[in-house]
Amino acid sequence: MSNDPRYYTPPIPNGWFQVAYDDEVKPGDVIPLKYFGKDLVLFRTEGGELTVLDAFCPHLGAHLGHGGCVKGESIQCPFHAWRFGADGKCVEVPYAQRQPKKADIPRWHVQVTAGLVMVWHHAEGKAPEWTLPEVPEFGSPEWTDYTKRRWQIRTRNQEMAENQVDSAHFHYVHGATNMPQSEASVDGHIMRVRSTTGMTTPMGPVQGVVASESHGFGFSMIRFGGIVDTLLISSVTPIDEDNVDVRFSFMVKKIGGSGVTAGVGKAFVAEIERQLEQDIPIWENKIQHARPLLCDGDGPIGLFRRWCTQFYSWPQDTPQAAE
Numbered sequence: 001m002s003n004d005p006r007y008y009t010p011p012i013p014n015g016w017f018q019v020a021y022d023d024e025v026k027p028g029d030v031i032p033l034k035y036f037g038k039d040l041v042l043f044r045t046e047g048g049e050l051t052v053l054d055a056f057c058p059h060l061g062a063h064l065g066h067g068g069c070v071k072g073e074s075i076q077c078p079f080h081a082w083r084f085g086a087d088g089k090c091v092e093v094p095y096a097q098r099q100p101k102k103a104d105i106p107r108w109h110v111q112v113t114a115g116l117v118m119v120w121h122h123a124e125g126k127a128p129e130w131t132l133p134e135v136p137e138f139g140s141p142e143w144t145d146y147t148k149r150r151w152q153i154r155t156r157n158q159e160m161a162e163n164q165v166d167s168a169h170f171h172y173v174h175g176a177t178n179m180p181q182s183e184a185s186v187d188g189h190i191m192r193v194r195s196t197t198g199m200t201t202p203m204g205p206v207q208g209v210v211a212s213e214s215h216g217f218g219f220s221m222i223r224f225g226g227i228v229d230t231l232l233i234s235s236v237t238p239i240d241e242d243n244v245d246v247r248f249s250f251m252v253k254k255i256g257g258s259g260v261t262a263g264v265g266k267a268f269v270a271e272i273e274r275q276l277e278q279d280i281p282i283w284e285n286k287i288q289h290a291r292p293l294l295c296d297g298d299g300p301i302g303l304f305r306r307w308c309t310q311f312y313s314w315p316q317d318t319p320q321a322a323e
């Protein structure tokens with residue numbers, strides 16, 4: 001972390017964060033992950049249970065995600081074949097007379113919502129403090145399947161989340177035809193933002209409504225109305241203190257034939273991609289001020305910043321730990 005007081009370097013935040021898509025992990029799959037500054041392993045047992053464990057074997061430290069394999073309801077280490085259940089408990093050391101005690105591997109809490117595999121990260125190891133909502137559009141015959149996009153960006157969750165309430169940048173960075181009016185409200189770990197904005201579309205300028213609902217920093221549902229109803233699930237997962245893995249999952253409400261929906265959906269996804277790629281060079285090169293200098297046209301950034309504080313476990317020696 002930077003010791004320069006002008007710069008604000010928050011710790012890796014707490015909350016639910018996406019590590020995979022449910023339909024991309026089949027029974028028997030073993031996937032190494034690097035998130036939250038840690039090495040993890042994701043696997044699905046033959047019976048279908050999804051599990052995320054710390055990656056390193058307590059024996060001699062092999063990475064279970066590189067060469068480990070699923071055996072029934074357990075994962076077998078590639079080095080000396082110790083086996084661990086989906087709960088992380090050591091179930092077999094094949095060549096030992098006495099099974100070693102304390103050979104268990106820490107297990108992460110997993111929740112699947114709207115086809116996203118989410119894990120709970122808490123810097124102090126606290127159990128989940130909330131659950132994620134169902135997404136009614138997911139799986140509905142009136143909506144398309146996901147169109148997925150992914151980026152790795154050198155920024156932090158709070159920086160990306162702040163975009164939603166940063167009204168002025170929509171005009172100056174993204175070319176919105178007017179300055180959007182944004183109203184934000186906070187309810188515990190949930191923040192809702194409703195904005196009306198002028199958008200340039202292939203069919204000309206339209207007045208669009210954007211309503212977002214964020215459950216912590218890792219999971220936001222952003223609903224766009226205007227020409228066509230679209231839902232974007234934005235998931236941002238910390239890789240370490242300075243880099244994030246971003247997954248955008250788009251669904252479009254079906255209109256007319258499938259060709260019409262696909263055409264409109266494609267144009268919409270392209271527009272959101274264009275906007276994100278305009279933000280990236282700003283995020284990757286900016287600093288984060290602890291106390292930004294705001295003006296009256298800035299949108300509800302102050303409210304947003306207060307909402308953010310609940311997601312951090314500040315180390316003991318930082319002034320924020322006392323706040």
Ligand code: FES
Pocket residue numbers: 057058059060061062077078079080081082
């Ligand atoms: S390192 Fe895993 S069984 Fe030896």
Ligand SMILES: [Fe+2]
Pocket residue numbers: 163169173174275276279
């Ligand atoms: Fe933006």
